[in-house]
Amino acid sequence: MIQFRRLLPEPGTLDLSQLREALALPADANPERPFTIANFVASADGRATLEGRSAPLSSEGDRVMFHTLRETVDAVIAGTGTLRAERYGRLIRNPEARERRVESGRDTEPLACVISRSGDVPTDIPLFADQKSRIMLFTAAPVPALPDNVEVVELDPGELTLTTVLRHLRRHQGVQRLLCEGGPTLFAALLHEGLIDELFLTIAPRLAGGGRGPTIASGPSLAEPAELRIRWLLEREGSLFARYELSPQNP
Numbered sequence: 001m002i003q004f005r006r007l008l009p010e011p012g013t014l015d016l017s018q019l020r021e022a023l024a025l026p027a028d029a030n031p032e033r034p035f036t037i038a039n040f041v042a043s044a045d046g047r048a049t050l051e052g053r054s055a056p057l058s059s060e061g062d063r064v065m066f067h068t069l070r071e072t073v074d075a076v077i078a079g080t081g082t083l084r085a086e087r088y089g090r091l092i093r094n095p096e097a098r099e100r101r102v103e104s105g106r107d108t109e110p111l112a113c114v115i116s117r118s119g120d121v122p123t124d125i126p127l128f129a130d131q132k133s134r135i136m137l138f139t140a141a142p143v144p145a146l147p148d149n150v151e152v153v154e155l156d157p158g159e160l161t162l163t164t165v166l167r168h169l170r171r172h173q174g175v176q177r178l179l180c181e182g183g184p185t186l187f188a189a190l191l192h193e194g195l196i197d198e199l200f201l202t203i204a205p206r207l208a209g210g211g212r213g214p215t216i217a218s219g220p221s222l223a224e225p226a227e228l229r230i231r232w233l234l235e236r237e238g239s240l241f242a243r244y245e246l247s248p249q250n251p
Protein backbone atom coordinates (compact mmCIF):
# COMPACT_ATOMS: atom_id res chain seq x y z
CA MET A 1 0.00 0.00 0.00
CA ILE A 2 1.48 3.32 -1.07
CA GLN A 3 2.13 5.87 1.64
CA PHE A 4 3.19 9.52 1.59
CA ARG A 5 5.15 11.19 4.38
CA ARG A 6 3.36 14.36 5.44
CA LEU A 7 5.75 17.21 6.25
CA LEU A 8 3.11 19.97 6.55
CA PRO A 9 0.83 21.00 8.18
CA GLU A 10 1.88 18.53 10.88
CA PRO A 11 4.28 15.59 10.42
CA GLY A 12 2.60 12.24 9.82
CA THR A 13 1.73 9.81 7.06
CA LEU A 14 -1.01 9.64 4.46
CA ASP A 15 -2.11 6.40 2.84
CA LEU A 16 -4.25 6.09 -0.26
CA SER A 17 -7.64 6.04 1.46
CA GLN A 18 -6.63 9.06 3.59
CA LEU A 19 -5.48 10.82 0.42
CA ARG A 20 -8.87 10.19 -1.23
CA GLU A 21 -10.63 11.55 1.84
CA ALA A 22 -8.40 14.61 1.97
CA LEU A 23 -9.17 15.33 -1.67
CA ALA A 24 -12.90 15.82 -1.19
CA LEU A 25 -13.24 19.16 -2.98
CA PRO A 26 -16.01 21.70 -2.35
CA ALA A 27 -19.07 21.13 -4.56
CA ASP A 28 -20.92 24.42 -4.46
CA ALA A 29 -18.07 26.86 -4.12
CA ASN A 30 -19.19 29.22 -6.90
CA PRO A 31 -22.44 29.33 -8.93
CA GLU A 32 -20.61 30.75 -11.97
CA ARG A 33 -17.89 28.16 -12.38
CA PRO A 34 -16.59 24.83 -11.02
CA PHE A 35 -14.11 24.69 -8.15
CA THR A 36 -10.97 24.44 -10.29
CA ILE A 37 -7.69 22.77 -9.47
CA ALA A 38 -4.56 22.25 -11.56
CA ASN A 39 -2.04 19.44 -11.34
CA PHE A 40 1.54 19.59 -12.63
CA VAL A 41 4.92 17.97 -12.17
CA ALA A 42 8.12 20.01 -12.50
CA SER A 43 11.84 19.43 -12.08
CA ALA A 44 13.60 21.02 -9.10
CA ASP A 45 14.76 23.77 -11.50
CA GLY A 46 11.20 24.43 -12.61
CA ARG A 47 10.89 22.69 -15.98
CA ALA A 48 7.55 21.08 -16.86
CA THR A 49 9.02 18.78 -19.49
CA LEU A 50 12.13 16.75 -20.22
CA GLU A 51 12.51 15.91 -23.91
CA GLY A 52 9.04 17.30 -24.59
CA ARG A 53 7.13 15.18 -22.10
CA SER A 54 6.24 15.17 -18.42
CA ALA A 55 6.69 11.39 -17.99
CA PRO A 56 10.47 11.54 -17.25
CA LEU A 57 9.65 13.77 -14.23
CA SER A 58 6.97 11.49 -12.89
CA SER A 59 7.19 8.80 -10.22
CA GLU A 60 4.88 6.25 -8.62
CA GLY A 61 3.73 8.83 -6.06
CA ASP A 62 3.06 11.37 -8.81
CA ARG A 63 1.02 8.86 -10.78
CA VAL A 64 -1.02 8.03 -7.67
CA MET A 65 -1.69 11.75 -7.09
CA PHE A 66 -2.56 12.23 -10.80
CA HIS A 67 -5.06 9.35 -10.89
CA THR A 68 -6.57 10.13 -7.47
CA LEU A 69 -7.21 13.71 -8.58
CA ARG A 70 -8.91 12.44 -11.74
CA GLU A 71 -11.06 10.16 -9.63
CA THR A 72 -12.14 13.12 -7.50
CA VAL A 73 -13.46 15.50 -10.17
CA ASP A 74 -16.47 15.82 -12.48
CA ALA A 75 -14.42 17.00 -15.47
CA VAL A 76 -10.83 17.22 -16.68
CA ILE A 77 -9.65 19.94 -19.07
CA ALA A 78 -6.49 19.90 -21.20
CA GLY A 79 -5.16 21.88 -24.14
CA THR A 80 -4.42 20.30 -27.50
CA GLY A 81 -0.64 20.48 -26.93
CA THR A 82 -0.96 18.21 -23.89
CA LEU A 83 -3.38 15.80 -25.56
CA ARG A 84 -0.96 15.48 -28.47
CA ALA A 85 2.26 15.13 -26.43
CA GLU A 86 0.86 12.80 -23.80
CA ARG A 87 -1.43 10.85 -26.17
CA TYR A 88 -4.46 10.90 -23.90
CA GLY A 89 -6.71 7.85 -23.61
CA ARG A 90 -9.62 6.92 -21.33
CA LEU A 91 -9.42 9.06 -18.19
CA ILE A 92 -10.23 6.37 -15.59
CA ARG A 93 -8.76 3.03 -16.52
CA ASN A 94 -8.98 1.31 -13.16
CA PRO A 95 -12.38 -0.49 -12.82
CA GLU A 96 -12.28 -0.12 -9.01
CA ALA A 97 -11.87 3.63 -9.34
CA ARG A 98 -14.87 3.71 -11.70
CA GLU A 99 -16.88 1.69 -9.15
CA ARG A 100 -15.94 4.09 -6.35
CA ARG A 101 -17.16 6.97 -8.50
CA VAL A 102 -20.50 5.28 -9.17
CA GLU A 103 -20.90 4.39 -5.47
CA SER A 104 -20.48 8.06 -4.60
CA GLY A 105 -23.16 9.05 -7.12
CA ARG A 106 -20.93 10.24 -9.95
CA ASP A 107 -20.52 9.21 -13.60
CA THR A 108 -18.00 6.44 -14.23
CA GLU A 109 -15.73 8.90 -16.08
CA PRO A 110 -15.11 12.58 -15.68
CA LEU A 111 -16.13 14.63 -18.71
CA ALA A 112 -13.01 15.14 -20.88
CA CYS A 113 -12.89 18.80 -21.93
CA VAL A 114 -10.67 20.01 -24.73
CA ILE A 115 -10.05 23.58 -25.79
CA SER A 116 -8.68 24.66 -29.15
CA ARG A 117 -8.76 28.01 -30.87
CA SER A 118 -7.54 26.73 -34.24
CA GLY A 119 -9.62 23.55 -34.43
CA ASP A 120 -6.45 21.54 -35.00
CA VAL A 121 -7.39 18.76 -32.59
CA PRO A 122 -5.35 15.51 -32.42
CA THR A 123 -8.29 13.21 -33.12
CA ASP A 124 -5.92 10.28 -33.73
CA ILE A 125 -5.17 9.87 -30.00
CA PRO A 126 -6.75 6.94 -28.08
CA LEU A 127 -9.19 9.22 -26.18
CA PHE A 128 -11.22 9.90 -29.34
CA ALA A 129 -11.36 6.21 -30.25
CA ASP A 130 -12.72 5.24 -26.82
CA GLN A 131 -16.51 5.07 -27.07
CA LYS A 132 -16.87 5.03 -23.25
CA SER A 133 -15.30 8.48 -22.95
CA ARG A 134 -17.49 11.58 -22.92
CA ILE A 135 -15.71 14.46 -24.61
CA MET A 136 -16.64 18.13 -24.90
CA LEU A 137 -14.67 20.28 -27.31
CA PHE A 138 -14.67 24.07 -27.01
CA THR A 139 -13.39 25.63 -30.19
CA ALA A 140 -13.45 28.74 -32.33
CA ALA A 141 -13.11 26.87 -35.63
CA PRO A 142 -14.97 23.90 -37.11
CA VAL A 143 -13.34 20.50 -36.63
CA PRO A 144 -14.17 17.98 -39.36
CA ALA A 145 -14.85 14.27 -38.84
CA LEU A 146 -15.26 14.03 -35.09
CA PRO A 147 -16.48 10.76 -33.54
CA ASP A 148 -19.98 10.52 -32.00
CA ASN A 149 -18.72 10.72 -28.42
CA VAL A 150 -17.64 14.36 -28.90
CA GLU A 151 -19.98 17.24 -28.20
CA VAL A 152 -18.77 20.44 -29.82
CA VAL A 153 -19.32 23.92 -28.39
CA GLU A 154 -18.29 26.32 -31.12
CA LEU A 155 -17.86 29.90 -29.96
CA ASP A 156 -16.92 33.13 -31.72
CA PRO A 157 -13.16 33.73 -31.38
CA GLY A 158 -13.82 36.71 -29.07
CA GLU A 159 -16.08 34.59 -26.86
CA LEU A 160 -13.67 31.68 -26.43
CA THR A 161 -12.38 32.59 -22.98
CA LEU A 162 -11.86 30.23 -20.06
CA THR A 163 -14.44 32.23 -18.11
CA THR A 164 -17.05 31.35 -20.78
CA VAL A 165 -15.93 27.72 -20.91
CA LEU A 166 -16.06 27.25 -17.14
CA ARG A 167 -19.45 29.00 -16.91
CA HIS A 168 -20.78 26.66 -19.59
CA LEU A 169 -19.45 23.61 -17.72
CA ARG A 170 -21.05 24.75 -14.46
CA ARG A 171 -24.42 25.85 -15.85
CA HIS A 172 -25.05 23.37 -18.66
CA GLN A 173 -23.08 20.29 -17.59
CA GLY A 174 -23.40 20.55 -13.80
CA VAL A 175 -19.61 20.37 -13.38
CA GLN A 176 -18.79 21.30 -9.80
CA ARG A 177 -15.15 20.22 -9.63
CA LEU A 178 -12.78 20.67 -12.55
CA LEU A 179 -9.19 19.48 -12.91
CA CYS A 180 -6.81 21.24 -15.32
CA GLU A 181 -4.03 18.89 -16.41
CA GLY A 182 -2.29 21.54 -18.46
CA GLY A 183 -0.44 22.33 -20.33
CA PRO A 184 1.45 25.53 -19.59
CA THR A 185 -0.51 27.58 -22.19
CA LEU A 186 -3.90 26.58 -20.81
CA PHE A 187 -2.82 26.95 -17.17
CA ALA A 188 -1.47 30.45 -17.85
CA ALA A 189 -4.80 31.44 -19.45
CA LEU A 190 -6.70 30.14 -16.41
CA LEU A 191 -4.40 32.07 -14.10
CA HIS A 192 -4.80 35.28 -16.13
CA GLU A 193 -8.58 34.96 -15.85
CA GLY A 194 -8.36 34.29 -12.08
CA LEU A 195 -10.00 30.85 -12.35
CA ILE A 196 -7.68 28.57 -10.34
CA ASP A 197 -8.57 27.68 -6.75
CA GLU A 198 -5.80 25.19 -5.96
CA LEU A 199 -2.53 24.02 -7.47
CA PHE A 200 -1.13 20.53 -6.91
CA LEU A 201 2.54 20.58 -7.81
CA THR A 202 4.90 17.62 -7.73
CA ILE A 203 8.54 18.70 -7.48
CA ALA A 204 10.62 15.89 -8.93
CA PRO A 205 14.12 15.27 -7.54
CA ARG A 206 15.67 16.01 -10.96
CA LEU A 207 17.41 18.94 -12.63
CA ALA A 208 16.88 19.72 -16.31
CA GLY A 209 19.90 22.02 -16.21
CA GLY A 210 18.87 24.36 -19.03
CA GLY A 211 17.16 23.56 -22.29
CA ARG A 212 13.98 24.95 -23.77
CA GLY A 213 11.37 23.01 -21.78
CA PRO A 214 8.52 25.25 -20.53
CA THR A 215 7.68 26.01 -16.91
CA ILE A 216 4.18 25.12 -15.71
CA ALA A 217 2.77 28.46 -16.99
CA SER A 218 3.90 29.94 -20.30
CA GLY A 219 3.24 33.24 -22.07
CA PRO A 220 3.08 36.72 -20.55
CA SER A 221 3.63 37.20 -16.80
CA LEU A 222 0.70 38.03 -14.55
CA ALA A 223 0.27 41.75 -13.82
CA GLU A 224 0.86 40.86 -10.15
CA PRO A 225 2.33 37.54 -8.92
CA ALA A 226 -0.42 35.20 -7.69
CA GLU A 227 -0.10 34.58 -3.94
CA LEU A 228 -0.13 30.96 -2.78
CA ARG A 229 -0.92 29.50 0.63
CA ILE A 230 0.48 26.05 1.26
CA ARG A 231 -2.15 23.55 2.44
CA TRP A 232 0.10 20.53 2.61
CA LEU A 233 3.52 19.24 1.69
CA LEU A 234 3.98 15.50 1.23
CA GLU A 235 7.07 13.50 0.35
CA ARG A 236 7.66 10.11 -1.24
CA GLU A 237 10.96 8.75 -2.53
CA GLY A 238 12.43 12.25 -2.87
CA SER A 239 9.49 13.79 -4.74
CA LEU A 240 7.68 16.61 -2.96
CA PHE A 241 3.93 17.04 -3.36
CA ALA A 242 2.74 20.56 -2.62
CA ARG A 243 -0.91 21.54 -2.42
CA TYR A 244 -1.41 25.30 -2.69
CA GLU A 245 -4.48 27.46 -2.38
CA LEU A 246 -4.67 30.62 -4.47
CA SER A 247 -5.91 33.77 -2.77
CA PRO A 248 -9.48 34.58 -3.88
CA GLN A 249 -8.42 38.05 -5.04
CA ASN A 250 -5.99 36.57 -7.62
CA PRO A 251 -4.96 37.49 -10.23
Ligand SMILES: NC(=O)c1ccc[n+]([C@@H]2O[C@H](COP(=O)([O-])OP(=O)(O)OC[C@H]3O[C@@H](n4cnc5c(N)ncnc54)[C@H](OP(=O)(O)O)[C@@H]3O)[C@@H](O)[C@H]2O)c1
Binding pocket: 039, 040, 041, 042, 047, 048, 049, 052, 053, 054, 078, 079, 080, 081, 082, 083, 085, 086, 115, 116, 117, 118, 119, 120, 121, 160, 161, 162, 181, 182, 183, 184, 185, 186, 187, 189, 218
Ligand atom coordinates in the same frame (compact mmCIF):
# COMPACT_ATOMS: atom_id res chain seq x y z
N1 LIG B 1 4.70 18.84 -16.33
C1 LIG B 1 3.41 18.69 -16.43
O1 LIG B 1 2.74 18.40 -15.44
C2 LIG B 1 2.74 18.89 -17.77
C3 LIG B 1 1.34 18.91 -17.83
C4 LIG B 1 0.74 19.09 -19.07
C5 LIG B 1 1.51 19.25 -20.21
N2 LIG B 1 2.86 19.23 -20.11
C6 LIG B 1 3.68 19.39 -21.31
O2 LIG B 1 3.41 20.64 -21.89
C7 LIG B 1 3.65 20.57 -23.29
C8 LIG B 1 2.49 21.18 -24.05
O3 LIG B 1 2.45 22.55 -23.73
P1 LIG B 1 1.37 23.54 -24.32
O4 LIG B 1 1.48 24.81 -23.59
O5 LIG B 1 1.46 23.53 -25.81
O6 LIG B 1 0.04 22.75 -23.96
P2 LIG B 1 -1.50 23.05 -23.87
O7 LIG B 1 -1.80 24.23 -23.02
O8 LIG B 1 -2.06 21.73 -23.50
O9 LIG B 1 -1.95 23.29 -25.38
C9 LIG B 1 -1.88 24.53 -25.99
C10 LIG B 1 -2.99 24.58 -27.00
O10 LIG B 1 -4.26 24.39 -26.35
C11 LIG B 1 -5.21 25.32 -26.84
N3 LIG B 1 -5.45 26.33 -25.82
C12 LIG B 1 -4.78 26.53 -24.67
N4 LIG B 1 -5.29 27.59 -24.01
C13 LIG B 1 -6.29 28.05 -24.76
C14 LIG B 1 -7.20 29.14 -24.64
N5 LIG B 1 -7.18 29.96 -23.58
N6 LIG B 1 -8.09 29.35 -25.62
C15 LIG B 1 -8.14 28.55 -26.69
N7 LIG B 1 -7.30 27.49 -26.89
C16 LIG B 1 -6.41 27.26 -25.92
C17 LIG B 1 -4.59 25.92 -28.08
O11 LIG B 1 -4.88 25.00 -29.11
P3 LIG B 1 -4.92 25.35 -30.68
O12 LIG B 1 -3.50 25.58 -31.07
O13 LIG B 1 -5.49 24.09 -31.26
O14 LIG B 1 -5.77 26.55 -30.87
C18 LIG B 1 -3.11 25.92 -27.71
O15 LIG B 1 -2.24 25.97 -28.83
C19 LIG B 1 3.84 19.11 -23.63
O16 LIG B 1 5.21 18.89 -23.85
C20 LIG B 1 3.36 18.39 -22.40
O17 LIG B 1 4.06 17.18 -22.19
C21 LIG B 1 3.50 19.06 -18.91
